Amino acid sequence: xxxxxxxxxxxxxxxxxxxxxxxxxxxxxxxxxxxxxxxxxxxxxxxxxxxxxxxxxxxxxxxxxxxxxxxxxxxxxxxxxxxxxxxxxxxxxxxxxxxxx
Numbered sequence: 849x850x851x852x853x854x855x856x857x858x859x860x861x862x863x864x865x866x867x868x869x870x871x872x873x874x875x876x877x878x879x880x881x882x883x884x885x886x887x888x889x890x891x892x893x894x895x896x897x898x899x900x901x902x903x904x905x906x907x908x909x910x911x912x913x914x915x916x917x918x919x920x921x922x923x924x925x926x927x928x929x930x931x932x933x934x935x936x937x938x939x940x941x942x943x944x945x946x947x948x949x
Contacts, residue, residue, distance in 0.1 A: 849938055857940070858882060866944045868928070871895050873939050875902065885943065898932055898941040 849857075854872060861870050862884050869885035871894045878899030883891035905918045921932040924946060931942040 849935065854882060858884060861942050864944075866929075866947065868943045868945060870943070871898065871939075871941045873898060873941075875899075875934060875937055875939050878939075881938070894930075894941055894943060895939075897930075898939045901932065902934055902939055 858870050858872065861867055869883065869891070871880060871885065871891050872882040873880045873895040878895050880891060880895045883895075885891045885894070901921060902918055905921065909916045909918060918934055920934070921930075923930040923932070927946055929944045929946050931944065933940045933942075
């Protein structure tokens with residue numbers, strides 16, 4: 849993902865209703881590349897969560913099928929919807945308020 853694509857994606861996501869922020873980090877180690885959350889410490893915690901989830905899911909999926917890989921994860925909590933998209937190099941986590949409809 850080049851810088852222009854990254855910035856466009858982050859800008860598009862943050863303009864969506866209910867999106868609190870976006871965190872982009874390296875898939876290899878969870879280091880943050882870009883975030884839009886107001887609290888840097890919270891962004892670091894979300895990056896660590898995205899990295900840990902991806903590592904765990906990748907390990908478990910490889911047991912089921914060595915040719916499979918994690919690409920997209922949607923987690924709904926009481927307060928938030930966490931949308932994790934992955935590629936070979938990066939993790940993109942979108943944090944949104946939960947839709948109460």
